[in-house]
Amino acid sequence: MTLPIPRSSNKVNLLPPDFGSLTRGLPPSVEPGTLFVLGVNGGMSIAPDVRFALIFGRSEPDVHVCVGAEDPHVSRQHGHITRDHERWVLHNVGRLPIRVSANRLVISGDRAELPSGYTPLFIVGPKQEHLLEVRVAAPAVQAAGPAVEFEAKTRERKVWPLSPMEKLVVVCLGQRYLRNEPYPQPLTWAQVATELRVLRPEEKWTERRAAHIVTNVRKRLSRSVSGLLEEEVPPPVGNTLNHNLIMELMISTTILKADLSLLEESAAGEG
Structure with a gap:
């Protein structure tokens, strides 16, 4: 019953x-x-x-x-x-x-x-x-003047702005997390580059290009989020920086499970 x-x-x-x-x-x-x-x-x-x-x-x-x-x-x-x-x-x-x-x-x-x-x-x-x-x-936020309103807004979790290219790369990098796989890890740069070359062959993807895009995102967010820079993480660093980035993007709902469709749409666009 x-x-x-x-x-x-x-x-x-x-x-x-x-x-x-x-x-x-x-x-x-x-x-x-x-x-x-x-x-x-x-x-x-x-x-x-x-x-x-x-x-x-x-x-x-x-x-x-x-x-x-x-x-x-x-x-x-x-x-x-x-x-x-x-x-x-x-x-x-x-x-x-x-x-x-x-x-x-x-x-x-x-x-x-x-x-x-x-x-x-x-x-x-x-x-x-x-x-x-x-x-x-x-x-509810109490309307007690501009200063209080501004202070209240800074407490909200922020959906971080990403360019379409940045979003595609971080979704590819963190797709195991978005699929809820057990004990997920970021893809390697080689795996990211290989997958993006298949999805968008005209854009000449390399490991270095993918890493450069993600590094720029980490550096930009590091002004407000800790654990995204090498000097903030005890060695061995390994996948920690990318793991921390993916978790921040997921917790802030900057990337969602639905964004996996970006990879599918890219593949469909080549068909």
Whole structure:
């Protein structure tokens, strides 16, 4: 039997499968603190004053939001999110860990507070990571003059501007991350150059050209983001700089899973 959904003055609502990604924000009329959770088959929103545990996992009849439906490694009820002391809290009750950031795994039996704004959660399976999108509506900015308004804007995560060429290269470089492969690593420069030569043979791609484009992006973002310069990372550096760049671009939603279509479109354009 499908789990019941409490009805409290429309404070608990279903999100349809075609709701779209939570990466691009919410309508301004949403009550601050409202929780939005979205899986591949839709999701749910819950007002902050409703006592309700949102359950997610792979068994659609046994959860409110389905994730990893075809992966038997994901638990039927893998976790839940509850309201606790003015914060939404993630609880992992499944076997697999849940990645909440580049450096934080919530293991079975553990919990983590969810911040305001967008947080992609990844259930880390042995063959694939399964995305569960979460967004907590941020408090409204108080209109107290230009200085306060400017200060509030600087707190928002920034979608970094990239040229079409830069976006193509970083998407190619970080495609394993965008595909949610387990333990992803950036492609090597040789792999990037080879793939781009196939996609755009008229542009004469080389390892050096691809590396130069990505280096320029790292240097530009390094004015605001740490961990993108060699002197900021302890040796051996290895793939760390490119890894940090890809994670920043993903967390800021500068690059999305949908951007993998750039590689497909490029290939189609040559057909």
